[in-house]
Amino acid sequence: MSKYSIEQFIEQTRQQDKGEGLFELETPRMLEVNLDGEVWAKMGTMISYRGNMKFEREGVFEHGLGKLFKKAFTGEGTSLMKVRGNGKVYVADQGKKISILQLSGDSIYVNGNDLLAFEPTISWDIKMMRRIAGMLSGGLFNVHLEGTGMVAITSHYEPLTLLVTKNNPVYTDPNATVAWSGTLEPEFVTDITLKTFLGRGSGESIQMKFSGEGFVVVQPFEEVYYSTQQS
Known part of the structure; x- marks a missing residue:
């Protein structure tokens, strides 16, 4: 069989069942959800499915007025869709690398733009960070996830x-x-020296400071966030 034949291509790229459970990394940048019930996923991330599936946009009052108010206040938010049914659904977000986390009564914060999917057994809430004028084009918001179940997050590169x-x-x-871990409460700090060195009033001169005991996950990429609300 030719190295570049269609048969060889299919053999190298075809879907494979790994038997890993509800969430399975089909590739490092594609999440397979073996669904028998429901799951929450970021709106617009479905790329394929097989089986009997129903996709529902997050209802305006789906999670109560409190979360609705926060999303309106931030001017941005993680738009979610509920996927129900039985079969396989594949989700991905702009080719970003996917990491699966199994929470066992744990608590984590995820940047709203980097939350891909999570089980309905996970409780969540929007956490608005203290805003600093001119810090980011769209401000910064995060989602607090807590409980028992799986969460899939994304990052640009490793x-x-x-x-x-x-x-x-x-x-x-x-x-x-x-x-970052739910045990940490970050604060924004300004490095005046670095600000002067860079000759600008945003970017690296504004930093998040994490103190205490826990962990922080970073990516080798500076994401730009957009908002309908002015900074």
Whole structure:
């Protein structure tokens, strides 16, 4: 069989059942959900499915007025869709790398833009970060996830996890910060020296400071967020 034949291409790229459960990485950038019930996924990330599936946009009052108010206040938000049915559904987000996390009573924060999918057994809420004028084009919001179940997050390229200890805080670029443990409460700090060095009033001069005990996940990419609300 030719190295470049259609048969060889199919053999190399065809879908394979790995028997890993509800969430399965079909490729590093494509999530297979073996569904028998329902799951939440980021709106617009479905690329294929087989079986009997129903896709529902997140209802305006689906999660109560509190979350609706927060999404309206931030001017942005993670638009979710509920996928119901029995079969396989494949989701991906602009070719970003996917990581699966199994929460067992744990708590994490995920940048709203980097949340791909999660089980309905996970409770969640929108966490608005303290805003600084001119910090980011669209501000910054995160989703707090807690409970037992699986969560899929995305990152541009390979993620890096940094451990935070009481005597060794971690500083990150907000645009490169993907997630952090629920035990941490970040604050925004301004590096005046770096600001002067760069000759501008945003970007690397604004940092997120993580103190305490936990971890922070960063990516080698500075994401730009857009909002309908002015900074």
